[in-house]
Structures are given as C-alpha cells and as structure tokens.
Amino acid sequence: MSIQLTVNGIARTVEAPPEMPLLWVLRDLLGLTGTKYGCGVAQCRACTVHVGGAPVFACQTPISAVGAQPVTTIEGLGAAKLHVLQEAWLAEDVAQCGYCQPGQLMSAAALLAQHPAPTEAQIDEALMGNLCRCGTYPRIRKAIARVAAGGALAPARAQDGAK
Amino acid sequence: MSARDLYKELIAGRSAGSQARGRSADISRRTFLSVSASATGGLLLAVSCKGKDPSPGAASPGAAEPAADVRPPPAGAAAELNAWIHIDHADHVTLRIAESEMGQGILTALAMILAEELDADWSKVSAEHAPCDARRYGRQGTGGSSSIRQGWEPMKKAGAAARAMLIAAAAERLGVPASELTTEPCLVVHAASGRKLPYGTLVAAAARLQPPAEPTLKDPTTYRLVGKSIARLDAPAKITGQAVYGLDVRVPGMKFAVVARPPALGSSVASFDAAKALAVPGVEQVVQVPAGVAVIAANTWAALRGRDALTVQWTPGTHPQLSTAGITETLAAALRPSKTAGAAPAIAKAQGKAEATLARSKRRVVATYEAPYLAHATMEPLNCTVHLSDGKCKVWTGTQGPTRAQSTVAEALGLAPENVEIITTFLGGGFGRRSQADFVKEAAQVAKHVAAPVQLVWTREDDLRAGFYRPAAMATIEAALDARGFPSAWVHRIASPSILEQMNGLVDGVDQSSVEGVVNLPYSAPPNGWHGKPANQAFPLLVTWANPKLPLSTWFWRSVGSSQNAWMVECFVDELARAAGQDPLQYRQKMLPDGMRHRRVLDEVARLSGWGKPVAEGHALGVAVHESFGSYVAVVAEVSLAAAAAGAPGAPGAPGAGAPGAPASPASAASAAPASREPRVHKLWCVVDAGRVVNPNTVAAQMESGLIYGLSAALYGKIDVAGGAITTASFAQYPALRLPQCPDIEVVILNSKAEPGGIGEPSTPVVAPAVCNALLALTGQPVRKLPIAPVT
Numbered sequence: 001m002s003i004q005l006t007v008n009g010i011a012r013t014v015e016a017p018p019e020m021p022l023l024w025v026l027r028d029l030l031g032l033t034g035t036k037y038g039c040g041v042a043q044c045r046a047c048t049v050h051v052g053g054a055p056v057f058a059c060q061t062p063i064s065a066v067g068a069q070p071v072t073t074i075e076g077l078g079a080a081k082l083h084v085l086q087e088a089w090l091a092e093d094v095a096q097c098g099y100c101q102p103g104q105l106m107s108a109a110a111l112l113a114q115h116p117a118p119t120e121a122q123i124d125e126a127l128m129g130n131l132c133r134c135g136t137y138p139r140i141r142k143a144i145a146r147v148a149a150g151g152a153l154a155p156a157r158a159q160d161g162a163k
Numbered sequence: 164m165s166a167r168d169l170y171k172e173l174i175a176g177r178s179a180g181s182q183a184r185g186r187s188a189d190i191s192r193r194t195f196l197s198v199s200a201s202a203t204g205g206l207l208l209a210v211s212c213k214g215k216d217p218s219p220g221a222a223s224p225g226a227a228e229p230a231a232d233v234r235p236p237p238a239g240a241a242a243e244l245n246a247w248i249h250i251d252h253a254d255h256v257t258l259r260i261a262e263s264e265m266g267q268g269i270l271t272a273l274a275m276i277l278a279e280e281l282d283a284d285w286s287k288v289s290a291e292h293a294p295c296d297a298r299r300y301g302r303q304g305t306g307g308s309s310s311i312r313q314g315w316e317p318m319k320k321a322g323a324a325a326r327a328m329l330i331a332a333a334a335e336r337l338g339v340p341a342s343e344l345t346t347e348p349c350l351v352v353h354a355a356s357g358r359k360l361p362y363g364t365l366v367a368a369a370a371r372l373q374p375p376a377e378p379t380l381k382d383p384t385t386y387r388l389v390g391k392s393i394a395r396l397d398a399p400a401k402i403t404g405q406a407v408y409g410l411d412v413r414v415p416g417m418k419f420a421v422v423a424r425p426p427a428l429g430s431s432v433a434s435f436d437a438a439k440a441l442a443v444p445g446v447e448q449v450v451q452v453p454a455g456v457a458v459i460a461a462n463t464w465a466a467l468r469g470r471d472a473l474t475v476q477w478t479p480g481t482h483p484q485l486s487t488a489g490i491t492e493t494l495a496a497a498l499r500p501s502k503t504a505g506a507a508p509a510i511a512k513a514q515g516k517a518e519a520t521l522a523r524s525k526r527r528v529v530a531t532y533e534a535p536y537l538a539h540a541t542m543e544p545l546n547c548t549v550h551l552s553d554g555k556c557k558v559w560t561g562t563q564g565p566t567r568a569q570s571t572v573a574e575a576l577g578l579a580p581e582n583v584e585i586i587t588t589f590l591g592g593g594f595g596r597r598s599q600a601d602f603v604k605e606a607a608q609v610a611k612h613v614a615a616p617v618q619l620v621w622t623r624e625d626d627l628r629a630g631f632y633r634p635a636a637m638a639t640i641e642a643a644l645d646a647r648g649f650p651s652a653w654v655h656r657i658a659s660p661s662i663l664e665q666m667n668g669l670v671d672g673v674d675q676s677s678v679e680g681v682v683n684l685p686y687s688a689p690p691n692g693w694h695g696k697p698a699n700q701a702f703p704l705l706v707t708w709a710n711p712k713l714p715l716s717t718w719f720w721r722s723v724g725s726s727q728n729a730w731m732v733e734c735f736v737d738e739l740a741r742a743a744g745q746d747p748l749q750y751r752q753k754m755l756p757d758g759m760r761h762r763r764v765l766d767e768v769a770r771l772s773g774w775g776k777p778v779a780e781g782h783a784l785g786v787a788v789h790e791s792f793g794s795y796v797a798v799v800a801e802v803s804l805a806a807a808a809a810g811a812p813g814a815p816g817a818p819g820a821g822a823p824g825a826p827a828s829p830a831s832a833a834s835a836a837p838a839s840r841e842p843r844v845h846k847l848w849c850v851v852d853a854g855r856v857v858n859p860n861t862v863a864a865q866m867e868s869g870l871i872y873g874l875s876a877a878l879y880g881k882i883d884v885a886g887g888a889i890t891t892a893s894f895a896q897y898p899a900l901r902l903p904q905c906p907d908i909e910v911v912i913l914n915s916k917a918e919p920g921g922i923g924e925p926s927t928p929v930v931a932p933a934v935c936n937a938l939l940a941l942t943g944q945p946v947r948k949l950p951i952a953p954v955t
Contacts, residue, residue: 017444020464028419028462033411034404036591037463038542039623043894046542074404082403089402093394093860096868097266098401099408099542099591124903131894133542133592134266135871137905139864 005066007032008076018064022056023047025063026073034074034102044131048103048110049073055110055126074102077109085109088143096134104130108144117148170676170719171313173666174564174598175304242370244325246299247277247318254349254363256283259293261300262310263563264397265593266868267923268861269310271395273318275857276311279388280322280381283362284348290396295565295585303565306598306719308792308921311857315919323378325369332369333360348387383855392860397589408591409561410620412548417616418447419463420609421470423456424629427480427888428714432456434476440469449473450612454629457609463620480887482714487883490713491533494637497658497711498531508656508707509672512682515703520652524643528742530735532640533948534727535881536715537633540897543591544626547606550616555582556607557616561590563598571600575607594872595719599631624892632882633720634660635713636677636727640735648743649688649754650702655681658709659727662717673708676719680728680789680928681706685761686736686754699756715882715889721872722924725791727949730877733787733932734946737939747936748774748786761788763913764797764850771911772799772848779803782845785937787929792921794853798870798929800906801847802937804840804954839953844874844906844934849926851910854917862922863910869926870908875899877931879950 004013007030014029023040026032026049038046040059047058052069078086085108095101104127111118111126118126123144132140241251249257258277264270274290277283293300326346333351334341337358345352349362383389400406425431435456437449445465450457456475460466497508521527547560549572556578562568565585573580590597606619621629636659643652661674668674675682687699720726740750748769755762765788769775778784781803788797849866856862879898882891891897935946942954 024462024464027411028464031413032404033407033413036408036542037410037544037620039894040467041623041893044542044623078403086402090394090398093398093864095266095395095398095401096268096864097542097590097592098397098406101401102404105402127902129901131542131899131901133540133594133872133875133899135868135900135905136864137871137900137902138867138908140902141905 003063005063005071006068007071008073008079009070014063016063019062021059022049022051022061022063022066022071023058026058026071032073032075036099036102038100038103038131044100044103045107045129046100046103046131048106048130050106050110053110053113055107072106074106077105083109084147085112085143088146091146092139092143094136094139094143096136100130100132100134101136104132104136104140108140111144112147118144170307170723171304171309172302173304173663173668174306174719175302175566242366244328244366244370245321245374246293246296247321248281248325250362250366252363252366254284254287254361256281256288256349256362258288258290260290261293261303262314263292263305263561263565263587263590263593263597265305265561265563265590265597267310267865268395268858269305270397271393272311272857272861273314274396275388275393276315276318277322279386280319281326282346282348285388285393287349288396292587295569295587297566304567304598305563305593306595308794308923308925311919312793312921319380320378323380324374327375327378328369328372329362329365331372332365335368336360336365389857390855391858393858395861401589406589408543409546409548409559409588410543410591410618412559412588412618414548414550414559414616417548417618418459418461418613419466420457420459420613420617420619421463421466421622422452422454422605422609422619422625423458423470423473423475424625425455425477425480427477427483427886428485428884429481429887430477430479432475433478436474439472439474443469443472445469448612450609452605452608452612454605454608457612459609459613459617466620467622482887485714485887486885487535487881490536490635490884491637493711493713494533494635494658497709498637498639498656508658508709510705511657511673511675511678511708512704512706514701514705515652517652517654517703517705520703521641521643521654524651526644526742527641528644528735528739529639529641530738530945530947531637532731532734533637534635534730535949536635537720537726537876537880538627538630538882538891538897539592539594539596539720540626540894540899541590541592541594541596544623545596545602545621546619547603548616548618549606549610551576551607551610554578555584556610557584557586558603558606559586559588560603560606561588561593561597562600562603563590563593563595564600567598567600568603571604572607575604576611594721595723596631599718601631623894627882627891627893627897628889631716631718633726634662634677634715634717636731638728638731640731642735642739644739644743645688645691647691648739648745648750650686650739651688652703653684654705656707656709657681657728658711660713660715660717661710662719662723664710665717674710676724677710678706678708678728679724680791681732683790684732685759685790686751687756689753689756699754715884721869722791722927725789725924725928726873726876729787729789729791729928730931730935730949733789733929734935734939737785737932737936738945741939746775751786751788755788760795760852760917761790761797764788764795764852767911767913768797768799768848768850771850771909772801774799781941783937783940785933785935785940787932787936789925789928791925791928792923793918794851794920794922794925796849796851796866796925796929798926798933799848800930800933800937801845802934802941803843803845804938804941805843807839807841807953839955841953842878842934842938842951844904846907847909847930847933849908849910849929850913851922851926852913852915852917853920853922853925854915855919856912856915857919859912862912865922866910866926867908869924870930871900871905873927873930874906874934877934877949877951881950
C-alpha cells in the first residue's frame, strides 16, 4: 500500500506493506542507509531513530505506526550544521568501526533533548541499550559529558589521546 | 615464520603450506617497479574518508548514491605517483590504503606514514581503500595486528619516492640541481631563489619520471605527523551516516537475499517447498545453494519474511549428542593419557627435563582451566553484494582479505581472478571474522542464480549460529616450586581444536596458534640468594598440544591463541604466587629481569595503579602481563562483587514493541538468583609498549577497544551447543559489555624507539586474567572456567 511519511523534514511516499519495519523502509526503500541493522530484535539499538522526537527501535516500529509523526535519522541529525554531539564525537574521536555510532548518537541526542545536563545515571539509562563491539563506551561518555558541560565545540580533536 | 607472522599471509589467501615469502620485501619491490600507467590508474574507488555534507534528501529509490561511493574522477585530474599516492592539480592528495579499515584506524595511520615522507599538507589528504590488485599491492589481507609492523618501511619508502619524484620534476622546471631543493607541506622549495612550487603543478611531470630505487628517508626527529595524536580521517563520515559499509551498498536494480541454514551441525537440505515463501510479496526467487536455501527478494524485509515462510526438510545433524558439556568432556578426554584417544599430543616445546623435575618435586601446584568457543559478533552482520554479468563479477564487501575474497569468488564462479573486481567497503567490525571468505563465497553462489546485483545478508542469528569460532581450550598446568616458591619446572598440557590445520598449517604436528603465549613463556627463576647465580635461570618447560575433533568451525578471533593462553598462564602465575605466599605483582617482577619489556610495562602499571596501597572496602586489584604481536601490555583491574544489578547485560533488552512514543525499554532488569554476586570491574589501568607509535590516539583507542572486547568475553562470552546444534542465537544469549558496565580505563603508552608493534589485538588477552586474579584476591577462589560465573 502507499504510505506517506516525513523523514528529515522531507515528505516521502513509499509502497510498502503496513507491517514493514521502519528500518527496512529507510534502508531499502528510501536509500537512507545511515540507520543500521544489527540484530532486528531490539537488542542492540543500532537502528535507533527519532519518531516524534522520541528514540525508537526502527527494527520494531511498523511503518503503519509512524503516521504523521516526523522521523529523524542520522542523516538528518546534523544536516544543516553538525549537531553539538557530532562535534563532541569528533573532539573525542569516538568512532572506531563506526557501525553503531548513528544509533549511539540518536540515543544521546534524545537524552540531551530531554536532559540538557544529564547525570551519569541518566546517561547510563539512555545509552545502555546501544551495543558497541569496538568498545567506544569510555569516549561516548566523555563526549556526552563534554556537551553537558557546555564544551562541545572546543576544537581539541583528541590531542590528548595518549599520555 | 611464526604463527603470528603467518596470520596476515593466511588471511590474504596464501596457503600455509606453501613457501613463506616476506611480504614487506615483496611490496617494496613493487613500489618501485609498478609505477603509474596501470590499468587501474586514475580510477578512484571505494570509500573516501573526507566527510561529505549530509544531504537528507539525497537518497531516493533508484536514485541512490552509486554503491560504495564509486566516483570516476574528472579526466586527467589526478596523477599517480605510485600505487598509493595520487595528487591532483589543487594539491589534493589521495592515498590508497591496501589494508582494510575495520575500526582500528589503519586508513589514518598508514596515510600518516605516507604523508609524512611525502611531506604532504595533512589538511589536503584523504584516504580510501585501494582496489584489490595483488600485482601492485601484494596479497591484501588485514590481520595479525600486522598492518603497521609490515607497512611501516614500505609506506615510508613509497612516500619518500614520490617526494623525490616531485623534487626531480621541480629541478627540471627550475633548472637547478635537485640538491638545492627542499620541501614544505605540498610545496617544493628553492631556498636560494625563494621560489616555491606546489605539488599540484609538478605532479603531471613527476608521474613520468622513474622512481628512485632507494629514496632518502626523513630523520625521525623531524617528523611532523608520525607520533602525533591526529584525529581519524574516517570520523566525519562515521558520525553523519555517510560511511558506506557492506550492508549499505546500493546498486540500481539490486536484490536482497537471505539463506535458510541447517538447524544442526552437519545437517543439509533434504528437500524444500518454496510455495509459501514465493507467496510473500516481494519474494522473487527461492533457490538451493550449498549453504541451504536462498530467498531472493526486492528488499531485505521481504527476504526475511520469505525465509520465515519457507518449508525445508533437513537431514539429521552429524553430532546429535553434542552439547556444551560434551565439548568439555571432549577437551578433558584429550588431556587424559590414553592409548585409545587418537593421536598422542604433540610436543610444542621441551626445554630441560620438566616432567622428571616435576616428579621429583615435593611442592607442586596443579590447575585445569577451560575457555569456551567464542563468536566474533561484529556489529555489522556479515554480508556481500555480487553483480555477475557478461563473465565478469563485481563484488562489494567489507573484507579483511580482499585477495582471498577474489580468489574465492573466482573459484566459485569459474572465472579468472582478473575478472573478479573486489571493492572493499568500510567494515562494521572484523575481529578476524571478516578474514574468512565463507560469506563471500555464499554470495557468489547465490548470485549465479540472479540476473541482477544481489546482496546476501546474514542475520544476527546466522552470524552466531553459522559462524566460525575461537576454539574452545582446556589446559592442565602443573608446576614444581623451589624452596622460595618459584617454578623449578612447568608442564603445560593443552587441548584445543586447531585453526591452522584447515590450511595445512601445522608445523611438526603443532598448531603454533594454539600454543602461542605458552611456548614463549617470559618467566624465569630469579637468582638464588645474594651469592647465587647472577642472572635469572630458565626453568624446564614442557608444552604439549592435543587436537580434539569437534564439529565447530574454528578461526582467528582477536588475539587468537593468546586470548585463552594468556588467561590460563597469568591466572596460574597468581595461583603460584599464592602458594608461595608472595604478592602476585612482586612475584612476577622477580621472574622478569630488569630490561625485559614485560618488566617495564609491569613496573609502570604498578606505579600507575598504586599497587600495594589500600583500595576501597570490598574491592581488590588483579594484575596480568603479556606480549603478543610484538607489543607488551600490562593491566591492573580493580574489581568488586555486587548483587546482580538491573541493566546487567545478561538481559540486555527484551525483544518487544518499540512503537513510536513508547519505545521499548532498551534494557530490563536481570533476573539472576538473588544470592549470587557478580564481578563489577571499576577500573582498568593499562600500560603498553608498542615500540614506535604512529598515532598515540589510535593506540589508546585500540587498547581500550581490546580490553573491552576481552572483558565482554571474560564476563559473558560462550557459544552453547545442545543436541548437536548451536543454540546461541542472539545478543540476549551472547551478551557483551554495555555502557553502564564499562569500567573507567586509563592507558599509558611507553616511549619506545623499538620497531612498531601491533595494536589491534595485544590488550585483549590481558584483561581476563587481571579480572580473575582480582577475584582470586577477593574470594580466595581461583576462576578456572570462562566466562566468569556469578559468585554464590
């Protein structure tokens, strides 16, 4: 069936069965491959996108449930200008293989939208679902702390990675 | 050639049985012989590291970006100085890196070495994966923590040769001797006349010159890039969703395929009924392939639903009785002396009379350790896109072994290798798994049936259940202690299924990868008293290896044999220290003489962690030290025991609804027995001597990465088998560390002028023993089986 949705501010129409998960609509029908498939069963959060501003598992969200709510993906997070978290991610040189990072960023962005200065416990709660096999967690924590402290834009670019 | 040096060769597709040939020498020869005018010249392939402006509206069906960012450059825009270096008229330097970027930062690090000797302006440098071309790059394979170790000299020479060609072109242009010219970043400078020529104005002329055979290399004290912490070139693409991984390859008209796989080990397709699968909208074909039954569809979702709907009758598995407990029994049986248990264990090392000394000794310590099979579980599930048409084949995949992938596809499809083009995308994690070519071969076998490009997608369940695994291992270690408590003999009997056997890679009947970290045991007995011998004395050491037959496929897993052997050795050393009544760190220091690199990292980690000072109530420290891949790593772990907490990765998130506005909770409380306590790792102090370091930032990141990878395995990692089938099928059953459980990590890189060591793997082996040794200190009970069980 023909379904309309708004992704990153752009109206889209896709031909898809209503139960098709948003993940595959984004990746296979719209070519927005920044949203990642990692498990398909809500256990890794690589597929995190925002629907109506809230972080959701795109792998568990049927396209029919999106309705008129706007969808934001990693491609739309810093479209005009890098999101403050993306700047912090660069400053801490977070990404390794990078595959989980869109999901990590989308979870962190939703956290900061709700709690601009999150506590450690709030960071834990918001990010615990996002699996990373490269072990970028320490740098993710530092990057979020950097933004929470208002220092996101310092162009340090990880000059102190080694001691 | 040691096992470690073999890894890269094997990954690249060389048969272990063939004559070893130094790859470095091979490459440096090619560097200077195959300059310019190649068939691939000017074709810019694969992933560009420079971030692109994210354009949310850019992608649409049928109008997607060409796959993997394949961009033919404007004609004549860039000239090639050698296989690695292209420069355009605007001085933009494009460096083609023949190693695969899987998170370890190799595109950036090798680009730094090239740019250093080229004297390039770093702000004008981008890096990308080189095409698969053994003629120009040698066999391409990334693994064994070898990229910098083996690429260091050839990349320096390639950069320096290109710089010399630019200088020679400038000398001709200016009519001055080359000896009067120097360079500044992307400029050739004639100081006497004050003239400066940008590289971009010289590159066309330089490309026509003969490269020098032995270019002059920079004095390392003048390095501008190497040794500095430089941000990764691939970071912008990876935080904007623009980086193209194998699964992100989109080619017009492409199809998507998943394969229904046998439920049990050794099972295969008996028959199948495709009707219900073909009834799923979007499903286009159902075909039998060697791996099972492939469902080919217009999109991934349809292929997955088609696979769910498919009816397949499978033949019975070959090992219906095999279980996790049976694996343990098989390993244990291989350690028992028996005339009927098949081949006798092979002798991997026999130094002195270890058994005789042990038999005479009054003071002995013995322990048996067991490590499980492990999956790699890369974040990006395995995948490969193949387009077969007109007798040629184009393959897009994230592979650690492009050359192996090329020969595998060529063989599977009956093509000449030169008709198989391999395009290496970013890898969403490798850890050794992506050096196998099974998924590439499968994709080729599916593509035979499809008149369009087709992307084979492995699900997470496929990844865990149909994989290649770090072999399980069991070892019984027995030591005799002298009057002071130091070893006077060490007998180490290992049972672990071979990795190298499948490549005809046993040497004198021994898989060197199964015994690495043991045969090179670093410890020696300290001199006995003030009037004793002045130097430490090696004690008798016997290492045997048995190769039990189990049906799980084995493969290289981050740090290979060291991943289990360092755990066993270092835990046993703590047990010895305990028997000797000595502090485990000081005990090691006495067995590692001054001047040893092991000792240096150990001393530094003792200082850094405040070893010996009081720790928080209920906490304890554990230490371990190990060399692998030419780098030396010591770790101290601070550990406590806590009641199994909410959010523990044992229950990382119930599968369930994630409806908008009511997202499913990403993690739910664990339901562990209330009496059990789990280790909580608070802090890891890590000291590494990796020789000369190219990018300290990357080295620190890889130390963190390896520790966390090893900690996940130590705490949670195991592959379970029941009824002859692998039952571990999801991240719920194969948990990994999550952010809340991640310890604080402090990394110190020691200054060293030694040759570069590996960095991708050497921190992984050390974390499990450090944590287990802390638990031994806390509880008095050794941990002899992984993963670490809750303490009750």
